[in-house]
Amino acid sequence: MPIDLNATHDPKRRSWVESANAADTDFPIQNLPFGVFDDGRGPRGGVALGDSIIDLKALLDTGEIAGAAAEAAAGDTLLPLFACSRSEVSALRARLSDLYRADGASDRTHAHDALVPMQNARLLLPAKPTAFTDFCTSADHILRMAGSGGRTPMPAWATLPVAYNGRASSVAVSGTPVVRPVGQVVPPGSSDMVVAAEPMLDFELEFGAWLGGPVNSLGESVDMTQADEILFGCCLVNDWSARGIQFYEMLLGPHLGKSFLTTISPWVVTMEALAPFRVAGRGRTADQPDLPSYLDDPYDRSSGGLNVELTAELDTGAGPHTIVHTNVAELFWTLAQMVAHQASGGAPLEIGDLIATGTVSGAADEARACLVEITKLGKEPLTLPDGTQRTMLEDGDTLTLRGRAVAEGYVPIGFGPCAGTVQPARTTR
Structure with missing residues (x-):
């Protein structure tokens, strides 16, 4: 409601x-x-x-x-x-x-x-999440990444908000050091697996929501109205990605490539504070499938989105430079749809669950919200104003996410920074 x-x-x-x-x-x-x-x-x-x-x-x-x-x-x-x-x-x-x-x-x-x-x-961390689910709800991100890899995306992306269950234990507050993970990777130019420090460390500019109550019991689902009421408040999320580990292990889905650290902003902006910034959910084109009935709701269609401008700043030592401009309103799926889908199979939600949207990429080039998108899988390096280039994050780099909810006639509100500095791998096995 x-x-x-x-x-x-x-x-x-x-x-x-x-x-x-x-x-x-x-x-x-x-x-x-x-x-x-x-x-x-x-x-x-x-x-x-x-x-x-x-x-x-x-x-x-x-x-x-x-x-x-x-x-x-x-x-x-x-x-x-x-x-x-x-x-x-x-x-x-x-x-x-x-x-x-x-x-x-x-x-x-x-x-x-x-x-x-x-x-x-x-x-400090506002709460230890009871569970963490990372979705993939940007059509632009999904289609762009599939196209870059010469693949056709699986059809599920348009009929359900795709997700994986992440590690709640590695959710940490802004400012936590980003230690480069070690794992199984195939180095560029090689066909053999080695155990080494991650060579392709990336960020993902995401948006998150903390869940409140009342929640469902085992075997029960929640409808879209209940799903919206379960949303307590929002934060910024950087689900750091070890692309080398991730690309090698992806048979069932991401595991160690995504579990080493997820950074969130420390403040929880309530859904009440965000009420003036609700906007219509992103519409569907004629060639895209209709919404399944359990994910369709008139209020969600008219007000399920949020007008929150998001940016990512990269500082390689010469000062921060904004490398991403995007908006939560660009997402193909809404927060309530993510909650309703999560519970649709009868899995009980819990108070204190944290969900994230996945990479919030939009249609514009400036809205590519991770380095694999910005650099087209490393083929086109990102060049910063001082001439520094990056295809992936290097040790010492600081990545900061910011968000600002805006609406005509209302005072803008923000979330505080969500930042992390990359540190060298501690060991190799």
């Missing part, structure tokens, strides 16, 4: 925290995303506002916030918050918005004392 717009979305609302009113901030008062941080006094829940973090435990202790969602959000993991109802989370966001709006209460003592400078805090 649609999420009603309310006072927290008001574009005229401003905060007495001045940094939250900056035009380029990811965290205006209209956003209020949840996360977990540690400023030396222990991990606890917080909300981003401008260049500060609202310490929810401090507000809870002084009685400025109360209720199930406030208690759930103040701990060292957001899993209890994901289990709260939308109405409970909405009430907490509304209270925080009132506490920090410029024309709110005159006594700001407790609200001010609860602010922690973000630069003085370490941002």
Whole structure:
């Protein structure tokens, strides 16, 4: 069901925290995303506002916030918050918005004392995912990659959101070092397998969603309305790819080529905050099959997409340079369709599951959202402004993803950076 717009979305609302009113901030008062941080006094829940973090435990202790969602959000993991109802989370966001709006209460003592400078805090994983599923939902990515390899894509890409179950244990927060993995690869120009450091390390610019409740039981499915209501909030995802390992092992699907690290942004932007940025799902052409009935829904057709602009920046040592511009709205499948399909065979979803869209590539050349696409499988190296070239990531490279939800008449909101720096392989077997 649609999420009603309310006072927290008001574009005229401003905060007495001045940094939250900056035009380029990811965290205006209209956003209020949840996360977990540690400023030396222990991990606890917080909300981003401008260049500060609202310490929810401090507000809870002084009685400025109360209720199930406030208690759930103040701990060292957001899993209890994901289990709260939308109405409970909405009430907490509304209270925080009132506490920090410029024309709110005159006594700001407790609200001010609860602010922690973000630069003085370490941002932590918001929750340990109960499971992680990586989808492949960009038609442009699928068709472009098949064409580059001289293959015809399997027909399933157009009838279901393709996915694989990844490793929840290797999901890590932005800033975690990207250690080059070691595995079985066939080096370029050779036909023999060797065990070596991955020679073709790539990134994938993706979008993710954390699941809340209520979820299904074993043997049950969820319909599209339920699927949309299960979505709690979103983040940025970089599902790093060891292409050499991946290409060699792909008989059943990706395994070690994708399991060594998945980086996510630390803040969870709620579906309520994203409500003004809903757009129609991507339509289908006449030569593409109709949607299966269990993935078809009028609201999803009209509002299942999100207008979130995504970029990827590569820094090889001379400063960051943007190498990708794309948009979540380009995806062939919606988040709700991914959730509904995941549960369609009777597999139970769990509160705290993390799903990712796969590479968010669009039709334009600048929207190729991984290096194998940008370089056409290494045939055309990427040339940066200083003349540096890349076909794949090298040790020392830093890759940063950014996202910004935009809509006419509303204040843009962001997700914070999702970054990682490549480090050399630690061992060879």
